[in-house]
Amino acid sequence: MDSQDLQVLAALRRWAADGHRAALVTVARTWGSAPRPAGAWMALRDDGRVQGSVSGGCIEDDLVARMLDGRIAGSRPFVLTYGVTRDEAARFGLPCGGTLELVVEPAPDMARLADLAARIEAGQLVRRDVDIDTSTVAVADACRGEALGWDGRRLSTIHGPRWRLLIIGASQIGRYLAPMAQALDYAVSVCDPREEYSAEWDVPGAPLVPGMPDDVVTAMLPDPHTAIVALTHDPKLDDMALLEALKSPAFYVGALGSRVNNATRRARLLEYFDLSEGEVERLRGPIGLPIGSRTPPEIAVSILAEMTAVKNGAAVIRPEPATPASAGCGLG
Structure with missing residues (x-):
């Protein structure tokens, strides 16, 4: 089964081959109880079709609207932030005042994405760097243990079998x-x-x-x-x-x-x-x-x-083994 990253990459390349324009959206940072973790990907096609996700649904709807009315256009990556105010968090379905900071790439380089997909499929661990100021994207080998990095202008995401x-x-x-x-x-x-x-x-x-x-x-x-x-x-x-x-x-x-x-x-x-x-x-x-x-x-x-x-650090509680007297009905 393909990982979520490979599914998004496959959709982007397939849409490009069919003549569609598509954007790549990445969760760069979260605050509070955001529904998707930093590094989550979503591909967004020019007609509103979606692969992947960055939230529970409402933010995706807004991104689709932005794509359809031309607000996601051009070639330069930019930052979108959702949930800054309590009203906005409620509007977009972000629980407990959660906030999402997204990096939007309106026209990702398909050749670089194909290289990234090939590396992931080969079992390699890869780092992808996106520079907002220069609009440059670089793909390089990552080291085990590397984590996502985001300083507000440069986004580094890790892909492959972590x-x-x-x-x-x-x-x-x-x-x-x-x-x-x-x-x-x-x-x-x-x-x-x-x-x-x-x-x-x-x-x-x-x-x-x-x-x-x-x-x-x-x-x-x-x-x-x-x-x-x-x-x-x-x-x-x-x-x-x-x-x-x-x-x-x-x-x-x-x-x-x-x-x-x-x-x-x-x-x-x-x-x-x-x-x-x-x-x-x-x-x-x-x-x-x-x-x-x-x-x-x-x-x-x-x-x-x-x-x-x-x-994920979640508590794992195992029930005590049942005694013969309490193992079921009619046993004594």
Whole structure:
């Protein structure tokens, strides 16, 4: 599945090929409870057609009106601000007095956008710089950990797979998890030394990395933008990956298995491996949010939901396991 950035880029290039003029709008800065984060993109065609979003809808309607009546024209980028006053925030549906500052490019360079799309599709992390004063746009390699920058005149946005996910186990769950994660701008790779599983792995854009799980984890140099999930259900493989993952700064480390299996795994990691109690406590297991998932796609959704919650700093509360007396009706 294409990321949101690629969807916007594809629309801009497709519209240009069809003879339409189109603008690119970027959320440069937000205050309060803005509905879309800084860096969000929207493409706007000369007839009002839209791809992407910068708010919940009302600002898009105003931008469409500006495009149709000629207020978005020319070639020089400019800044638009919404929600400065309480009345304006209410008018545009911005909650809690939220404010959006947008950079509008009425005529983005399609050749540079094609270069940007090619780099993203190749799995590269890219920085795009827009200078309001000189109307220049530059595209260059970005470093992992770089963030959006905006000083009121120069906008730098980061595009491409800003997060990484290593899946241990070329399982059916992984086949659903990989494309879901790619849609959220994860660069996904898979490790499974078991030929009976790895031979059938064919998820586009999610390469199979050869080697044993612990070696693969060590070689990828996990950072705070890395998630590692162990899905083989084979302790000989999962434990090897977890041994290295739990010692790394990866923001998320999880393993498939029941509460009992994960309790046994934690005890095993403490007893037989060089891991501290704090490092073992980082293990997410049972993996995923407790949403009653049973099928592989449901489990993949629950894993990605928990990864998203952890990444965004949201509280993850797990219910206590039901006791036999309260597990259901008619049990005693």
